[in-house]
Every structure is written in structure tokens, then in C-alpha cells.
Amino acid sequence: MILDTKFTVTDYEEGAEQVFCPFCKKKVAQYYIDEIAIEPCDHFAFFYMSEVGFDKLSKEFKKKLYEKYNSIWDFEFPDSLEEMGFGKDDLHIIDATEYGIACGPVSFEMFYVFDKTQHNGELDDSFRDEEDKW
Numbered sequence: 001m002i003l004d005t006k007f008t009v010t011d012y013e014e015g016a017e018q019v020f021c022p023f024c025k026k027k028v029a030q031y032y033i034d035e036i037a038i039e040p041c042d043h044f045a046f047f048y049m050s051e052v053g054f055d056k057l058s059k060e061f062k063k064k065l066y067e068k069y070n071s072i073w074d075f076e077f078p079d080s081l082e083e084m085g086f087g088k089d090d091l092h093i094i095d096a097t098e099y100g101i102a103c104g105p106v107s108f109e110m111f112y113v114f115d116k117t118q119h120n121g122e123l124d125d126s127f128r129d130e131e132d133k134w
């Protein structure tokens with residue numbers, strides 16, 4: 001996958017039921033039967049789903065996004081992360097993409113993104129109400 005060449009990427013081990021921060025080792029996600037409970041650590045930047053977008057965006061990462069882009073629609077995962085100056089040493093992405101078979105193979109891309117340079121795990125959910133503004 002192209003992600004591997006630009007950032008440090010590890011796979012979510014299916015059935016592991018928990019996700020840990022690669023930097024501080026804190027548990028950030030717990031899987032239940034039909035939901036995922038996310039508790040960010042200081043490095044947790046965001047959770048990203050293809051077709052859906054951000055979830056659990058941290059305040060600090062939102063600030064970094066705002067400095068670079070005018071609108072949420074200008075952000076493209078994962079290319080924008082590189083444009084923002086992130087490289088292999090700064091970001092660690094856990095690829096939790098789920099694969100399944102429906103009418104042919106389907107996949108549901110999900111990523112946990114950790115920013116080593118970030119030191120604030122506070123969430124900012126307000127962007128949801130602002131629609132295409134930050």
C-alpha cells in the first residue's frame with residue numbers, strides 16, 4: 001500500500017479488540033460487538049474512515065489542519081498529511097481496514113492516526129457542526 005512508503009504503518013490485528021498508541025502505549029480503542037470506543041491519548045490525531053471522513057479529531061491536529069487548509073474539503077487522506085510536512089518519523093498510522101465479502105470483495109477503510117509531535121489529546125467535535133468550514 002502507498003501509505004507504507006510515506007508513513008510508518010502497522011496493521012490492526014483482527015480480533016485483537018484493542019488498539020494501543022505506538023508512542024505512549026496507552027490503550028486508545030476498545031472494540032465491542034457493534035461499536036468502537038475511542039479514548040484518545042496525547043498523540044491521537046484522528047480516526048479516519050474512507051467515504052465518511054474524520055472522527056475523534058484532536059484540537060491540536062485541527063489547528064494544524066487549519067493552518068494549511070481553508071476547508072475540510074481540501075484535505076485528502078493520506079496525501080494531505082505529506083503536504084502538511086509529516087513524514088515517517090512523525091506519524092504512525094494503524095490500518096484497521098476491514099475486509100469482507102458481499103457481492104464480491106468489499107473493504108471498509110479505517111485508520112487510526114497518531115502524531116508524535118502532538119502533546120494534547122483533547123478532542124474537538126465542533127467541526128461536525130461547521131460543515132465545510134473548520
Ligand SMILES: [Zn+2]
Nearest residue numbers: 021024041043
Ligand atoms: Zn500516545
